[in-house]
Every structure is written in structure tokens, then in C-alpha cells.
Amino acid sequence: MCWVENMSCLERLASFCGEQRSSPLPQDILEEAKIAFLDYIASLLWGTRHGVLGLLKSYAAGRAAGTCRLPGFPNGLRAEDAAFVAGVLSHCMEIDDVHLGTTGFHPGVTIISAALAVGQELRSSGTDVLNAVALGYEVAGRIGKSMTPQLRYRGFHATGVIGVFGAACASALLMGLDAAGIRNAMSLASAQAGGTFAFLSGGGTDVKYLHAGNAARSGVESSRLAGEGFQGPRNLLESEDGFAQAYAGSFDPDLITAGLGDTYEIRNLLRKRYFICGHIFSAIDAIGQFPPAKRHPQDIESIEVLAYKAASVLDRKRPANFAEAKFSIPYCLASFLLHGEVVDAYGNSARLQAIFNLADRVHVEEDPGMTAAFPKKRITSVTIRRSDGTALRETVEDPVGTPQNPVDFSTLRGKYDGIAEAVFGRQAAQRIFQALGEFERIGDVAEFVQELTNAYKG
Numbered sequence: 122m123c124w125v126e127n128m129s130c131l132e133r134l135a136s137f138c139g140e141q142r143s144s145p146l147p148q149d150i151l152e153e154a155k156i157a158f159l160d161y162i163a164s165l166l167w168g169t170r171h172g173v174l175g176l177l178k179s180y181a182a183g184r185a186a187g188t189c190r191l192p193g194f195p196n197g198l199r200a201e202d203a204a205f206v207a208g209v210l211s212h213c214m215e216i217d218d219v220h221l222g223t224t225g226f227h228p229g230v231t232i233i234s235a236a237l238a239v240g241q242e243l244r245s246s247g248t249d250v251l252n253a254v255a256l257g258y259e260v261a262g263r264i265g266k267s268m269t270p271q272l273r274y275r276g277f278h279a280t281g282v283i284g285v286f287g288a289a290c291a292s293a294l295l296m297g298l299d300a301a302g303i304r305n306a307m308s309l310a311s312a313q314a315g316g317t318f319a320f321l322s323g324g325g326t327d328v329k330y331l332h333a334g335n336a337a338r339s340g341v342e343s344s345r346l347a348g349e350g351f352q353g354p355r356n357l358l359e360s361e362d363g364f365a366q367a368y369a370g371s372f373d374p375d376l377i378t379a380g381l382g383d384t385y386e387i388r389n390l391l392r393k394r395y396f397i398c399g400h401i402f403s404a405i406d407a408i409g410q411f412p413p414a415k416r417h418p419q420d421i422e423s424i425e426v427l428a429y430k431a432a433s434v435l436d437r438k439r440p441a442n443f444a445e446a447k448f449s450i451p452y453c454l455a456s457f458l459l460h461g462e463v464v465d466a467y468g469n470s471a472r473l474q475a476i477f478n479l480a481d482r483v484h485v486e487e488d489p490g491m492t493a494a495f496p497k498k499r500i501t502s503v504t505i506r507r508s509d510g511t512a513l514r515e516t517v518e519d520p521v522g523t524p525q526n527p528v529d530f531s532t533l534r535g536k537y538d539g540i541a542e543a544v545f546g547r548q549a550a551q552r553i554f555q556a557l558g559e560f561e562r563i564g565d566v567a568e569f570v571q572e573l574t575n576a577y578k579g
Contacts, residue, residue: 122372123258128381129355129356129357129358129359130264130267130356130358130359130374130377130378131304131308131355131356131357131358131416132300132304132308132355133148133377133378133381134259134260134263134264134290134300134304134307134377134378134381135260135290135300135303135304135307136300136333137259137381137382138242138256138259138260138290138294139299139300139303141252141256141294141298141503142258142294144253144290146255146256146385149256149279150385150387150388150559151248151251151252151255153255153385153387153388154251154252154254154255154258154387155251155557155558155560155561156392156530156533157218157228157229157254157258157361157390158234158251158254158560159391159533159534159537159554159557159558160217160218160229160533160536160559161217161218161229161230161233161234161535161542162210162537162573163216163536163540164211164212164214164217164218164229164230165192165207165211166192166537166540166541167212167214167216167396167509167540168209168210168211168213168214168542168578169193169210169216169282169544170194170540171210171213171214171576173210173213173327173330173551174193174210177209177210177413178193178194178205179193179440181194181196181198181202181206182196184198184199184202185199185523186198186199187199187200187202187203187242188241188242188320188567189202189203189238189567189570190567190570190571190573190574191203191206191207191210191240191570192204192544192573192574192576192577193210193575193577194206199210199242199338199339200238200239200241200242200341200490201238201239201338201342202338203234203237203238204234204235204237204238204288204334204337204338204340204341205234205334205335205337205338206334207230207234207237207334207337208230208231208234208235208330208334208335208337208338209330209332209333209334209338211229211230211233211234211504212227212230212280212329212330212332212333212334213291213327213330214396215393215396215397215398215447216393216395216396217229217230218389218390218391218392218393219390219393219399220258220261220262220265220279220386220389220391221389221390221391221496221499221523221524222262222265222266222269222386222389222496223262223265223266223268223272223283224268224269224270224272224273224279224431224496225272225273225277225278225279225280225318225431226261226262226265226279226280226283226284227280227333228257228258228261228262228284228287228390228568229502230280230333230337231261231280231284231285231287231288231333231337231340232258232261232284232287232288232291232320232337232340233254233256233291233319233334233388233554234288234292234333234337235249235257235287235288235289235291235292235335235337235338235340235341236253236254236257236288236291236292237250237449237566237570238337238341239253239291239292239295239296239341239344240253240295240566240567241566241567241570242567243295243296244565244566244567245295245565245566246563246564246565246566247560247561247563247564247566247569248561249294249295250295250560250566252294253290253291253292253294253295253561254291254384254387255385255387256290256291256294257287257288257290257291257294258287258292258385258386258387259290259381259385259387259468260286260307261283261286261287261288261289261290261386262287262357262386262389262501263285263376263377263378263381263386264283264286264377265279265283266376266496267284267358267365267373267374267376267377267388268365268368268369268370268371268372269496270430270431270495270496271351271369271370271371271372272369273318274430275368275369275370276317276318276319277316277317277318277368278314278316278317278318278329278332279391280329280332280336281314281315281331281332281333281335281336282314282315282316282332282368283314284332284333284336284337284340285307285310285311285313285314285336285339285340286307286310286311286340287308287340288304288336288337288339288341288531289303289306289307289310289340289343289344289347290307290338290340291311291339291340292306292340292343292344293306293307293344293347293348293375293447296344296345296348298347298348299421300345302347302348303347304353304355305346305347305351305352305353306340306343306346306348306453307343307353307357308352308353308354308355308357309343309346309351309353309392309549310339310340310343310344310353311353311357311364312343312353313335313338313339313342313343314336314339314368315332315335316328316329316332316335316336318404321434321448323434323437323440323441323445324423324441324445326442326444326445328493329443341571342522345482350537351463356483357380358372358374358377359374359474360370361510374566389524390523390524391520391522391523392522392528392533393522394521394522394528394532395453395462395463396447396463397447397448397453397463398435398447398448399520399522400428400431400432400435400454400499401432401435401448401519402467402498402499402520402522403428403432403448403499403501403517403518403520404409404426404428404450404453404501404503404517404571405453405454405457405463405520406431406439406517406521407501407503407515407517408454408457408458408515409457409515410515410517411505411513411515415505415507415513416458418455418458418459418479420507420508420509421458421479421482421505421506421507421508422506422507422508423482423483423484423505423506424454424482424484424503424504424506425484425486425504425506426450426454426483426484426485426486426501426502426503426504427486427487427488427491427501427502427504428450428485428486428487428488428491428500428501428502429487429488429491429494429499429500429501430487430492430495431495432485432499432501433485433486433487433488435448435449435450435485436449436450436451436485437451437453438452438453438477438480438481439450439452439477439480439481439484440442440452442467443466445464446463446465447463448570450482450483450485451480451481451483451485452476452477452480453476453502454480454483455476455479455480455483456476458479459475459476459479467560468529488500488502492529498518498519499517499518499519499520499523499532500516500517500518501516502514502515502516503515503516504519533541534554537550537554538550538554541553541554541560544576544578544579545576545577545578546575546576546578549576552572553572553573553576556569556572
């Protein structure tokens with residue numbers, strides 16, 4: 122890699138990404154990008170089942186027409202608006218991927234939303250889009266983990282704050298910008314970074330989804346501006362008054378460049394099985410390890426959960442609605458124990474009260490040792506105290522879906538099939554799945570998205 126000694130962190134990342142045009146990414150990394158794409162499309166389609174779809178349709182109807190299509194939307198949108206809408210839709214069901222090195226960062230909903238929009242507009246090939254996606258994950262993941270966990274402890278949601286870098290990188294690559302242009306795009310995008318965890322305090326959960334949409338749109342817009350010649354600071358991250366100082370207070374620049382080109386952040390993901398916050402997965406997995414005969418709700422006196430800080434704050438026992446319940450360890454564990462899954466009980470008062478009654482017996486606390494191990498490990502310990510005086514304890518370090526405990530491909534296929542057959546019909550769902558598996562052979566991603574749009578039945 123040809124680096125100049127005094128290159129800034131952003132310049133080194135941009136230089137690496139620029140070099141990939143003549144030095145393609147390893148085939149196994151492109152395969153990871155295809156899996157990420159499948160997971161993203163499933164999340165996007167599931168999003169069309171969320172109540173926010175109607176709001177987005179009204180919003181889109183008032184925007185300028187464009188060439189980018191989305192399933193469920195009758196008219197084309199400009200790339201910026203398509204990226205925004207896709208980012209919100211793919212994030213709203215809480216089933217999208219998570220970067221394990223960065224607290225609170227959902228990369229696919231920001232990066233793939235931007236890449237798919239720009240790829241449609243420019244009629245890019247599947248290979249070009251996959252390359253852009255993998256490199257978007259790379260730069261955002263490295264920047265994010267260099268500021269973790271301080272970024273989260275200041276209250277910032279990395280999806281909106283870090284996602285802009287990946288979305289800008291992917292967009293700039295597809296637009297054909299050189300290394301200086303990629304760096305400028307990312308630097309400009311930082312001016313539009315934002316989003317906090319205020320939604321955890323109750324009410325206004327929809328704003329979380331906007332973090333994803335805004336980051337995707339900002340990536341596209343910033344790349345256009347960079348292409349027009351707009352400039353951003355080269356030392357944006359490490360400057361005394363720069364991004365890292367403002368958002369995290371400190372950062373580790375070595376994490377941005379160490380192993381660059383040898384290890385890839387697209388391998389460092391949690392892929393979800395449940396429609397809930399990823400920080401709850403370890404607790405769910407721990408509950409699942411107890412013998413069924415030992416976890417009957419009527420025999421449980423209390424449940425004690427010890428977790429790392431980012432998970433331990435998810436302790437609300439009686440969330441006001443299901444959107445908030447997805448961020449409640451007590452609700453999710455109670456629902457899992459009663460129903461074998463996390464259910465939306467807010468339309469059934471008796472079922473909801475039963476969940477609340479059990480959730481009242483769930484007590485969540487932070488364990489400093491687990492906090493110190495995070496984010497490398499997402500350790501959670503669950504102790505069930507039974508009415509007969511016995512106690513059982515299970516601890517999970519790596520929940521299912523992490524690279525150390527990977528989810529099998531059939532589970533991901535099931536996530537896709539579960540929605541695709543409903544919105545496309547079985548035959549079209551299978552045809553589109555095959556296209557996703559051969560995405561690198563697609564000559565024009567606009568034609569692929571057009572097929573999604575044509576097949577969508579709602």
C-alpha cells in the first residue's frame with residue numbers, strides 16, 4: 122500500500138479504497154458482501170410491514186421524481202431520497218445487521234441503502250456495488266471501533282454518526298471519485314452526522330430509523346458535493362477540534378489502519394434472528410440454555426441479569442409500546458419465557474399483563490468486568506431463582522449470529538423467505554433469491570431493483 126508518512130487517517134482509508142479499483146477485493150470478502158446484501162434485502166422487505174411505510178409514501182409523493190425505484194413505491198425517486206427511504210425502511214423492524222466493533226452501529230441500512238440508490242442511478246454492475254459495499258463497511262467499521270465505547274457513552278447513536286462515512290465512501294466509489302474525492306466525500310459527510318439514544322428514555326422511537334435514512338442520504342449528497350469540488354478537512358478525525366474529540370473525547374488511530382487490507386470489518390458482524398435490539402441477544406440465548414422444565418414462568422421467583430453497560434441500560438420493565446419493548450430486556454425475556462419468542466402483545470391486554478407481571482421480576486444490573494470486555498465480548502449472565510429455593514445460572518459470551526457463534530445460512534434464508542414469499546409470491550421470491558446469490562453477475566443493478574418493484578404485491 123502506497124502511503125505517505127504524514128497522511129491523515131481519512132486519507133489512508135481513502136487511499137486504500139481508491140487502490141481497490143485496480144486490485145479487486147478477495148473473493149471471500151465479496152461473498153460476505155453478498156450475504157450482507159441478502160440480509161439487507163430481507164430487512165428492507167420486512168420494513169414494508171411497518172406502519173412507517175405509509176408515512177414514507179406520503180413523504181416520497183412530495184419529492185422530485187427520479188430514476189431510483191423501491192419495492193412498495195409506485196414512482197421513481199432521486200438517489201438521495203431513495204437512499205433515505207430505504208435506510209428508514211430497512212432499519213425500522215430491528216432485524217438488520219450490527220457491527221460488533223462499534224456500539225450501536227447498523228452498517229447495512231446506511232451503506233447498502235446509499236450504494237443501491239447510486240448504483241441504480243448510474244446503472245452500476247453488481248460487482249461494482251458489492252465492492253463499494255464491502256469498502257463502505259471497512260471504513261465505517263474502522264472509524265467506529267476507534268471511538269468505541271466512548272461514542273456510545275456520550276449518548277450518540279453510531280448508525281447516524283458513523284454510518285455517514287461508509288455511505289459516503291460507497292457512493293464516492295460508485296461515482297468514480299479518486300482517493301482525494303473519496304476523502305472529501307467522507308469529510309463532508311461528517312458535517313451531517315447525528316443521532317442520539319434519547320429514544321431509549323421513552324417515546325419517539327421513530328427518530329432512530331431516521332438516523333439510518335439521514336446517514337444514507339448524507340453519504341450520497343456529500344459524494345455529489347465532493348465531485349463538484351467541495352472540500353473538507355483532511356485531518357478531520359484527529360484534529361484537536363475534530364470529529365473524534367467532539368463525538369467521543371478520544372479515539373485510537375491505530376485501530377483505523379492496523380491490518381488494513383488483511384482483515385475486513387464486513388466479517389465482524391452480528392446477524393440477527395430476532396426483531397429486537399442486538400444487545401438483548403446474549404440474554405435470550407442464556408434463557409434458551411436452561412432446561413425447559415426448569416424455566417416454567419409460574420415457578421420463577423426472580424430473574425437476575427448481569428450485563429455490560431450498553432446492555433444494562435435496557436432495563437425498562439413496562440415499555441409503553443412494542444417499538445420500545447424491543448429495547449427492554451425484562452419484556453423480551455418475559456415474552457420469550459411465556460411464548461418462546463418475542464411477541465407484540467400490545468393488542469391483547471391479558472397477554473400484555475402476563476408479560477408485564479413476569480417482566481416485573483426481571484432485574485438488570487451492570488457488571489464492570491463485562492463492561493471492560495465489551496465490545497470484543499457481549500457477555501451476559503442470567504440467573505433464575507425458583508420458588509423451590511433453587512437457582513440456575515447461564516452465561517453467554519458470544520450470542521448466536523456473531524462470527525464466533527455464526528448463524529447458519531438456512532436461518533438467513535428463512536428470514537428472507539419469511540417475507541419475500543409474502544410480498545412477491547413463491548416463484549418470484551425464488552427467482553430473486555437466485556439473483557442475489559449471483560449478484561456479481563448482474564450487469565445493471567437498476568434492472569434488479571426494477572424486478573423487485575415489479576414483483577412486489579404488498
